[in-house]
Amino acid sequence: MTEEQPAQADLRRTGIHPDYWYPLAVSRRVRKNKTFATAFAGERIVLYRTASGAVHALEDRCAHRQVPLSMGVVEGESLRCCYHAWAYRGNGRISGIPYLPKDAERPPRGVRSYPVREAYGLVFVFPGDPAKAAAAPFPDLPEFHAPTHRTMTFSRTVKCHYSFMHENLLDMNHQFLHRGVLGRIQPKLLGYDTGPSHVEARYLFVPAGGRKDRGAGLLSGEGFSGGNTSDVITIRTGYPYQTLQDVPERSQLPAFSLWAAYVPEDAEQRVNHAYGLLMIAKPPVPGALNLAWPLIRRFTERVFAQDRMAVEAEQRAWDEQGEDRNQEVFPLILDVRDVLRANGVPLGPVRAGGGASPLCGGAPAAEASPPVVTGGLA
Amino acid sequence: MTEEQPAQADLRRTGIHPDYWYPLAVSRRVRKNKTFATAFAGERIVLYRTASGAVHALEDRCAHRQVPLSMGVVEGESLRCCYHAWAYRGNGRISGIPYLPKDAERPPRGVRSYPVREAYGLVFVFPGDPAKAAAAPFPDLPEFHAPTHRTMTFSRTVKCHYSFMHENLLDMNHQFLHRGVLGRIQPKLLGYDTGPSHVEARYLFVPAGGRKDRGAGLLSGEGFSGGNTSDVITIRTGYPYQTLQDVPERSQLPAFSLWAAYVPEDAEQRVNHAYGLLMIAKPPVPGALNLAWPLIRRFTERVFAQDRMAVEAEQRAWDEQGEDRNQEVFPLILDVRDVLRANGVPLGPVRAGGGASPLCGGAPAAEASPPVVTGGLA
Amino acid sequence: MTEEQPAQADLRRTGIHPDYWYPLAVSRRVRKNKTFATAFAGERIVLYRTASGAVHALEDRCAHRQVPLSMGVVEGESLRCCYHAWAYRGNGRISGIPYLPKDAERPPRGVRSYPVREAYGLVFVFPGDPAKAAAAPFPDLPEFHAPTHRTMTFSRTVKCHYSFMHENLLDMNHQFLHRGVLGRIQPKLLGYDTGPSHVEARYLFVPAGGRKDRGAGLLSGEGFSGGNTSDVITIRTGYPYQTLQDVPERSQLPAFSLWAAYVPEDAEQRVNHAYGLLMIAKPPVPGALNLAWPLIRRFTERVFAQDRMAVEAEQRAWDEQGEDRNQEVFPLILDVRDVLRANGVPLGPVRAGGGASPLCGGAPAAEASPPVVTGGLA
Structure with a gap:
């Protein structure tokens, strides 16, 4: 470490x-x-x-x-x-x-x-560099095209450096933040491994009481998937993307998985646009997922809103302090910080007034860009 | 050039x-x-x-x-x-x-x-310098006082350097911007001349199809002036003012003319207050101009709103890039840029936070200053 | 001086x-x-x-x-x-x-x-320094606990350096600002004295015509205190606090008194939070003060709004000019400026973007902090 x-x-x-x-x-x-x-x-x-x-x-x-x-x-x-x-x-x-x-x-x-x-x-x-485009790895998401899955799409601006997003998802000890939505959960780190451009962690989720959002229950399969989900979640930063998967033992595709990219908008990279694809296995009962869709969306929105509140507060603290004063005690977060540093590029000198997102300047574009959440059939 | x-x-x-x-x-x-x-x-x-x-x-x-x-x-x-x-x-x-x-x-x-x-x-x-006030040239606008004309007054804040305003009006190739209001116009440059403190261009306006705003038709005389306007427009930057005139052949005063001044508000001169006087010849039918007045105003407002959108976008690009990257290909615009540079003064060093207009700071003045459009009888 | x-x-x-x-x-x-x-x-x-x-x-x-x-x-x-x-x-x-x-x-x-x-x-x-807390002087406000008095509490953010607040209250020649609320008053300076950490001034208030707010009359005792107030007001900056008192001749406690502290919110100290305690002697008629309470509050709010407008305008001028250009002619104000300077500390170098109040950044705190005015029984 x-x-x-x-x-x-x-x-x-x-x-x-x-x-x-x-x-x-x-x-x-x-x-x-x-x-x-x-x-x-x-x-x-x-x-x-x-x-x-x-x-x-x-x-x-x-x-x-x-x-x-x-x-x-x-x-x-x-x-x-x-x-x-x-x-x-x-x-x-x-x-x-x-x-x-x-x-x-x-x-x-x-x-x-x-x-x-x-x-x-x-x-x-x-x-x-356009010469590198053809050889660059492109995300491979078999669930997206599988008839067994359906995808919920997320597209949001979050006012923080993209690294806060990776640290947020990888450190599942932040479940305290979601106690009102997910109930009390005791996440247990089963293990993790680190490479030059990835950190992957496996957590066991043990409910510890408290009321849970109905969407959370549906997503974790309590509602309709007949115990088809495990409580083991694999979270991986594979530079520059991030994934979260729940792979049941006898299944090839995850019961649900999230693929995410956090794209800096501004030159100082203090704002990122988070794109997410949440791919969910359809339950055996036809149409059940369609019925559950709005509840799952509401649940994920609530969780995302809490995460956004936290990571934007981190960015504000950084802005005020002018430097990173994080004191990390969780080894795999120290690792992902190294991975993000090692695979990134130095930021150039800051232009005066360059802190704002180019999209936040009120430019009258032909197509404005409000937050979007769309759900396409898999 | x-x-x-x-x-x-x-x-x-x-x-x-x-x-x-x-x-x-x-x-x-x-x-x-x-x-x-x-x-x-x-x-x-x-x-x-x-x-x-x-x-x-x-x-x-x-x-x-x-x-x-x-x-x-x-x-x-x-x-x-x-x-x-x-x-x-x-x-x-x-x-x-x-x-x-x-x-x-x-x-x-x-x-x-x-x-x-x-x-x-x-x-x-x-x-x-107050000692120079008495000898300084004062605008001479005979149409303003002529009983044959009536004046529409404009007073607006535009968030850009005054030079963008001059370039906008002098380069009539920007009629593409107004295609929705003016219809398709093919402006043809008949000629121009440049002096130490002026650039004057003459354009022939050839309609090329498309629907035109009714106010535009009225202003150009189609509606009521009985062909009393030409389609030749003279636009002149005579430092520091700008004029646009449509002078019919057998007339001493223009069918319509615009006099404009773009007054910097802030120390960095990234905001200007545009004052305009649009002086319009009254048509032979008594009262016709009064009837047309609101339509002409609406037309000019629409055109002005489009110009403002463009010049403010230019200023934002300059702010973001920190320098002028314009690549001009139209010779008379290169000339007017030289005229504005040669007749101006260097801007002093910029104060921190000095970019904002002094009038944009929310100061509770006894008289607030919202955009005004007034129409006074000539 | x-x-x-x-x-x-x-x-x-x-x-x-x-x-x-x-x-x-x-x-x-x-x-x-x-x-x-x-x-x-x-x-x-x-x-x-x-x-x-x-x-x-x-x-x-x-x-x-x-x-x-x-x-x-x-x-x-x-x-x-x-x-x-x-x-x-x-x-x-x-x-x-x-x-x-x-x-x-x-x-x-x-x-x-x-x-x-x-x-x-x-x-x-x-x-x-926490080691100095126990020995530091703590405000002593006997009227607050006296059964003869009732206290009105103020808590407001004012966008200016705390020094403008002291100068505002101590210089009673600014009564012109309140002419619409207090009527025309000719304040006469009876005397003042200055020490290493205080300036205290006594003013005689002579009405000079004009209509007065009813709350002002009630507060000054015209309404119900039976002439129990004097027209002599003592204003004191006793670093870092400020007080205003109206002590009638034969009384131990003031007819009314104000205690105030102006607490900087931001690192650059261009915003202060003004806390005020206005302690008012109860009139002989039981309940009369309760009836008058809303009128007194309205009066003080009106006066405070005018003061805020003025001191915030002073701060804006300082921000724009980048330095203090005040040209003071009133000797006791020169004194209080010295007292505030001598008892203060140098401000550290300014962080980029550090001008804003930490409370103005839109941080989603568990308890937001809007302006509060509360009135507690003494």
């Missing part, structure tokens, strides 16, 4: 590594012939879906006067800026400037484009 | 030159025996109109404890601070401190005063 | 001395088995009242992950953090970490605790 040393970089000043695929939107929010304003670590990015259904990702600033292209108009496979009507191809090259005089300066080259992949109801973008 | 060079000062860090007459209020907002809080480039200024009707302009901070004098009380020709009742003359000298003990320190000299001229329904102030 | 010299420290950059007892809450807002989030000069402090009725004051950040303990749960005499359930004693030592593994790092020592005294319906905390 590595110990915290003063010379180490502040974990909250560690940037997430850009050479991975990150979800930047829920697919159904990127509508045909429309734009969608999003961001990765302070880089404004516009997504647009053409009539053919393809999604492109461009730098969200016109090369001309830096007005967001997300305020623009989709025309065929191109995107045209709303202001002086410059048009761009999906690769970021300028395809037209309607009024360009003959004696004008040469127009600029265009804007940056990003590799895009659409999967699991999410639009993934590769913000790093 | 000058090319942009890296060594040049950032245009958005160029201050407007103070040795000009700038409108700082709409006249009817400065009521008898009342104060009005305004500002020029970070200098808080209080206007007050005495019982005699005269308007004075003083530094809006009491010499004693810096409480805004705009919270004070007009008494005869003087202005008395609300706090300890110090009184000031229109020239800024202290005329009374009611309680001054004999053994007190000598009172301070007073506060700064500014030359004031009232014209065209606006209160103009000279914020620069 | 000392004169202002340029080399002197800026009074608004002088911190209040921590080695005094400061009220940090109204007692009844700190309920049994509940927490209450408060602050002193940027130090977040949590108060909690145990089942036994005792109040403890701790640093409001868990030693583990710095989540506010005010979001936690009172258990017996301990306070348990909401997140991972670490528990603290009233002295700040950790009393339990439920899940601590045997191979874990040693837990941290705990959090800071503060001496607490409860009196006059307020919770006082000693934020300085």
